[in-house]
Amino acid sequence: MEPPSIKVYIPRSERIHLIKQLIEKGPFYIIFWFVFDHDWGFGRENWEPVAVKYHSGQPSAVVLRPHCSWKIIDMQDIGSAEVLHVLFRGRGHAPVVKTLDDVDFDIEVEEYDGPFEPKFEEVNVSEVPSQAVDPRIWCLPRTFGQRLDIRLKLKELYEIQIIEGTR
Amino acid sequence: MTVVSVRIDSATLSEIESIREHVEELAGVDRAEFIRRGAAVAIEIAKLDVGQVEKSAAALDKMVREAAKVGDDSKLLPVLLEVYTALYAVAALDTIIQMVFRGQHAGDVVRAYRESFREILMELSNAELEGDTLVVRLGGEEKKENVRNYVDRVLEEVRSYVNLINKRRSRK
Numbered sequence: 440m441e442p443p444s445i446k447v448y449i450p451r452s453e454r455i456h457l458i459k460q461l462i463e464k465g466p467f468y469i470i471f472w473f474v475f476d477h478d479w480g481f482g483r484e485n486w487e488p489v490a491v492k493y494h495s496g497q498p499s500a501v502v503l504r505p506h507c508s509w510k511i512i513d514m515q516d517i518g519s520a521e522v523l524h525v526l527f528r529g530r531g532h533a534p535v536v537k538t539l540d541d542v543d544f545d546i547e548v549e550e551y552d553g554p555f556e557p558k559f560e561e562v563n564v565s566e567v568p569s570q571a572v573d574p575r576i577w578c579l580p581r582t583f584g585q586r587l588d589i590r591l592k593l594k595e596l597y598e599i600q601i602i603e604g605t606r
Numbered sequence: 607m608t609v610v611s612v613r614i615d616s617a618t619l620s621e622i623e624s625i626r627e628h629v630e631e632l633a634g635v636d637r638a639e640f641i642r643r644g645a646a647v648a649i650e651i652a653k654l655d656v657g658q659v660e661k662s663a664a665a666l667d668k669m670v671r672e673a674a675k676v677g678d679d680s681k682l683l684p685v686l687l688e689v690y691t692a693l694y695a696v697a698a699l700d701t702i703i704q705m706v707f708r709g710q711h712a713g714d715v716v717r718a719y720r721e722s723f724r725e726i727l728m729e730l731s732n733a734e735l736e737g738d739t740l741v742v743r744l745g746g747e748e749k750k751e752n753v754r755n756y757v758d759r760v761l762e763e764v765r766s767y768v769n770l771i772n773k774r775r776s777r778k
Contacts (some may be wrong), residue, residue: 540709
């Protein structure tokens with residue numbers, strides 16, 4: 440699985456708060472972790488995943504978790520599987536990936552820092568904090584009962600893909 | 607004059623209903639008031655999408671100016687709550703409109719604004735002033751910020767959103 444190149448855009452005021460960029464390689468996915476030193480001004484780290492799901496060795500979708508909800512984008516809606524343009528909006532660093540139908544992306548990043556290509560450091564599955572993998576505790580009460588575990592979500596999508604055999 | 611016909615399906619209706627519930631929960635706005643505001647906003651947003659954004663942007667600008675004009679911090683917070691309640695509804699409906707008119711991912715940036723406005727509403731609903739410090743207590747966590755810095759920051763969010771919708775219009 441060849442990871443795509445990632446081009447990142449961040450509001451100038453938040454740029455200094457991006458402290459780590461990590462890459463986690465799983466059996467059928469890659470997760471790019473963007474780690475910020477705060478989350479909405481609260482003094483805890485904010486781990487934002489940008490995950491790429493693979494099928495038969497090819498990237499098939501991007502999976503994001505902005506504001507404690509799921510966003511799944513088929514690779515065909517992005518246009519190129521080789522380069523992903525990602526912006527992180529506001530103090531909550533909500534990730535948005537540029538798609539073919541999104542006219543707002545280019546406008547929004549005009550006043551951002553970027554694009555820059557982060558250097559990712561490889562991280563083991565066990566080194567990622569459990570609350571980064573599943574941030575339910577930070578998302579209550581509005582997501583009560585929802586599953587927010589990024590690896591479980593990727594597994595579920597992968598299994599659906601296998602059953603459907605289409606994507 | 608361009609006439610726009612907007613069809614609202616049941617999925618959209620249920621999204622609007624969930625927005626109403628969020629707004630009601632966050633800001634104590636009653637149903638009739640929300641429907642009145644929501645209808646006005648929906649009309650403005652529909653116009654926005656056919657290139658008549660000026661009125662919406664002007665209305666938002668006016669609210670920002672009015673909020674900034676109020677010198678007394680204790681009076682400012684309820685004004686901000688009012689501004690952000692309306693903004694949340696605007697961004698929520700804008701998200702739907704972008705998806706309906708442009709495609710399933712076209713509302714992603716606006717959705718991020720919507721959620722940012724929602725977080726600010728949540729903060730404002732859980733904030734207390736201690737002198738010139740705004741103390742927000744949420745989910746067992748606490749953060750403090752100088753109230754003027756906070757106000758500058760949240761007003762910058764409004765300007766940023768107005769800037770986005772203005773530029774979107776000018777690039778059609």
